[in-house]
Amino acid sequence: MFGFRDIEIVREIVRAGGFRAAAQRSGLAQSAISTRIAALEKRLGIVLFDRVGRQVRLSSCGRRFLEEADRLIQTRDRIIQELTRKGGLNGTVRIGVAETIVHTFLTTMLNLLRVGHETVRFELSVDTSEQLSRKLVEDEIDVGILLRESLPKGAVSTPLQPIELGWYASSAIPLPPEPLTIAELAGHPVVTFSKGTTPFEQIERLLSQADGAPPVLHGSASLSTVMHLVADGFGIGVVPTRMVEAADPLGLGERIRRLPTRPEAHIQNLQFVAAYFHERNHKAGEVITAAAVEADQIDLKKRS
Amino acid sequence: MFGFRDIEIVREIVRAGGFRAAAQRSGLAQSAISTRIAALEKRLGIVLFDRVGRQVRLSSCGRRFLEEADRLIQTRDRIIQELTRKGGLNGTVRIGVAETIVHTFLTTMLNLLRVGHETVRFELSVDTSEQLSRKLVEDEIDVGILLRESLPKGAVSTPLQPIELGWYASSAIPLPPEPLTIAELAGHPVVTFSKGTTPFEQIERLLSQADGAPPVLHGSASLSTVMHLVADGFGIGVVPTRMVEAADPLGLGERIRRLPTRPEAHIQNLQFVAAYFHERNHKAGEVITAAAVEADQIDLKKRS
DNA sequence: AAATGCATGTTCGGCTTTCGCGACATCGAG
DNA sequence: CTCGATGTCGCGAAAGCCGAACATGCATTT
CATH class of the missing domain: 1.10.10.10 (Winged helix-like DNA-binding domain superfamily/Winged helix DNA-binding domain)
Structure with a gap:
């Protein structure tokens, strides 16, 4: 030695x-x-x-x-x-995001973060909001972007732009002339977020209002998979509108189409927040949060 | 801290x-x-x-x-x-070689060394024998392959195969019918080893025997340059025969040709030795020496 | 809900080990 | 022999460590 x-x-x-x-x-x-x-x-x-x-x-x-x-x-x-070294970040910052974020503004956010933090390594994990919440608590990630409803107690959170959900179907099936009713929607198999998530529960409640045959509702942990299933005509689906807009317009984005629906079939927006524990990670938290907020707005503007 | x-x-x-x-x-x-x-x-x-x-x-x-x-x-x-770790070499072994060695068996030697010493870094320096001698003394290299005459006092040395020197000329000029005399050789500009080296001095003595116009003798620290000058018809030259044989047969090796000379124009062989200071580097010294001896013989056999 | 027990981190006095200093011994070169 | 360098030894200072007492948080018991 x-x-x-x-x-x-x-x-x-x-x-x-x-x-x-x-x-x-x-x-x-x-x-x-x-x-x-x-x-x-x-x-x-x-x-x-x-x-x-x-x-x-x-x-x-x-x-x-x-x-x-x-x-x-x-x-x-x-x-x-x-x-x-005072100020700035260093080392590895562990960021956890919900899948919706991956398909909306994550790339923009990482690009924002990259400038000015060249020496910082970002470690990403994609998971459900519930799991992200647990990981935040257990200190497996430093910052999380997750649904507000999953926010752990004591965490500092900053709301992001609400994410609108929409009904989608394959472009292959003909567009109906009139906005669809809940009953009409319930006539198709529906694919969306996993069971246990807020949208799933809400859709389940919505569809159960309809009479007739019991509605078929599939959940998937992967939103990409949901979109593919919808595009392939497996069923209709509920996914974030911004996610579809961000999809490759020559690929998946072209193969699915939004379904006009009557107001009562509207699904509640998803409310994401950037969250961290101040006493544990206030420095990384503030930086990542700021980047998330900015990327979110840039992304929103890009879609409009 | x-x-x-x-x-x-x-x-x-x-x-x-x-x-x-x-x-x-x-x-x-x-x-x-x-x-x-x-x-x-x-x-x-x-x-x-x-x-x-x-x-x-x-x-x-x-x-x-x-x-x-x-x-x-x-x-x-x-x-x-x-x-x-006991036995074997480790770390960096600094080997110094004369340029002649580079163009004869150095590659073979390094390939021999590579097997069984995967973790060892070899650091090569190519220099004149005199400089190599100095570097050995000053502990700038661990082992040197240099002319015996430059061998520093106290170093352990192992002789290698004698290196024959030959007169060469560009293939463009016609081959003379008879072996050349010293006087005939002295009629051309001559290019060879640097001034101060044994071959240079010997050639100088040789040429000065000839009457007539004072001989022109150029020295170059780079044997490659010498060969190129000869090939380009700048003059005739004295270089190691094995070096020419080792030259790319489709390139430089094809563009120069050995001149038959009368016995009195023969240049003394170069006698190289592998050398090191036992008390300082016996381990590396023995290994490198053994590799040099073996590579030398392999290379010699390859040329015959 | 308060008390108790258990496990953990913190602080403090005293001991042991390590580290460095200074003086002297030793060795090789000139 | 002398000079300039390294090696050796005893002493003192500092750091590291131990054990015990203390403080705190969590879980279970009362």
Whole structure:
């Protein structure tokens, strides 16, 4: 084993060209240097310096040692510098987002964050709002963008623009002449968010109002999958309108079409918030939140 | 500042999940852990652990610290392992070779060395034998392959196969019917090794025997340049035969041709040796020497 | 709801180990 | 032999550590 001090002293000996000179330059007694090196060589079981006449020279092993170990000191200094640098972010910031965010303004947000935080690594996790809430609490992520209803207690939150949900169907089926009623909607299989989510529950309540055959409601944890199912005519679906607008217009975006519906079939907007625990991550939280708010608005403007 | 011990303790706290558990696992009193962390946090001026209730959790900074600093320990362990590994070479071996070697068996030698020394970095320097000798003495290289006449005192040396020198001319000029005399050779500008080298001096002596116009003798520190000059018809030249044989047969090797000469125009062979200082680099020296001897023979066989 | 128990982190006095200093011994080169 | 360098030894200072007492938070009991 060896410590940082050992490296520093070896380096100083080489720079100064001898034990005595190194001692003087580092404010130590010569005997201290001698003892340290002797102990270090004994510990490692190798010879660091060749004592030839009245001078010492780095041995082959010594040169090797210094080459490598010198980097350790440099790394340590860099760590200290980065760690004690005031202001700004550093290190890894763990961001958790709901899938809707991925398909709306996440890219814009990351691009905003990238400028001015070149040295910061962002670690993304995509999950349901409930899971994101848990991860926030358990400190598995630093900042989360999730549904307001899942917001954990004590977290600082900033509301984002409401996300409108719309009914969609494959472009292959003919557009109805009149806005659809709940009963008409219930006549199709419906695909949307997972069971347990607010939209799912709301749609379930909505469809159960309709008489006749019991409605078929499928949930999927992946909104991409929902859109694909809708495009493939598996059923009609409820997805965020901004997500469809953001979809590749030559691909998926072209293959599904919004269904006009009567007002009573309207699904409540999704209300997302950027959230973090102030006492734990206020710095990263504020930065990410600001970026999210800005990206959200930029994205909204882009769609209009 | 912080030491390796600090990192180890922080890591142990995280692994064990608390100060107390970490203390137990590392054979320390719990108070020692507490004190160390407090001191470390004070020194760095940042909070490493969030004290929440009866448990501590890595703070944002703490996570960052551990992420980076943990690598320091890993690097240190790797250094120790490499440094204390018995037998074999490790680290960087600095090899100095004369240019002739570059164009004969150096590649073969390096390929031989590569197997069995995958982790060793070889650092090559190409220089004149005199400079190589100086570098050996001054410990700027570990092993040198240089002319025997430049061998420094006290170095262990192993002779390699003698390198034959030959007279060469551009393939563009017609081949003479009879072996050339010294006087005939002296009629052309001659290009060869640098001034100050043994071949240069010998050739100079040789040519001065001839009567008539004073001979023109050019020296070049780069044998490649010499060969190019000869190929371009700038003059005739003296270069190692093995070097010409090793030259790309479709390129330079095709554009120059050996001149038959009378025996008195024969230039003395170059005698190279692999050399090192035993007390300083016997391990690397033996390995490199063995590789050089073997590569030399392999290369010689290849040319025959 | 208050009391109790348990587990954890923090602080403080005293002890042990490590580290460095200074003086002297030792060694090699000139 | 002398000079300039490294190695060795005893002493003192500082750091590190231990153990105990103390404070706090959470869970269970009363």
